[in-house]
């Protein structure tokens with residue numbers, strides 16, 4: 001069975017300023033960070049370049065979104081080519097806030113994943129149901145529908161550059177891995193990292209990290225605080 005390197009993403013969402021970023025970088029530098037964990041921070045796009053200039057090279061960077069074509073008349077959007085041009089190698093796509101607040105469809109998210117992979121970015125592809133969908137017992141239906149939209153656009157080798165981020169927990173992670181095995185391939189299912197994106201804190205990270213199908217985290221609020229170091233080190 002392939003080794004899946006633990007992956008912790010810090011999604012800063014629409015937070016931060018140069019001063020706050022300096023503070024985050026200071027606690028990341030102080031660490032120490034478990035070298036067996038892949039760490040990727042995602043600042044707002046306007047700060048990608050600034051963060052790239054100051055962050056240690058051992059920590060990766062992600063944009064929080066991008067568009068599905070290289071350039072053109074798409075006011076307010078950024079492209080994978082631009083993300084790469086400032087030295088950044090990852091992008092988060094399909095975050096629940098983009099799906100539900102900004103109205104991104106499964107197809108749009110999948111097209112963004114396709115274009116980003118074609119341009120050579122790594123993709124943190126987010127999937128997850130809303131609370132009302134969960135309460136209606138639709139978790140698997142929604143999550144598999146979203147995953148299928150993405151899977152339809154990813155080539156066999158493309159999966160090497162995808163991390164799947166899902167909210168609720170081990171049970172669904174295990175179901176997702178089974179879906180990947182049956183619908184993509186046993187090989188991809190064994191290799192792909194499925195990370196947990198539901199309010200991870202310094203308090204709950206160690207227990208979550210013990211689950212066999214949880215290969216890391218996508219952290220929101222706690223990634224802005226020194227607690228993030230403990231989360232990165234959850235498997236230590």
Ligand SMILES: O=C(CO)COP(=O)(O)O
Nearest residue numbers: 011199200218219220221
């Ligand atoms: O959306 C999330 C990660 O992208 C989770 O956010 P919080 O960790 O702030 O709950």
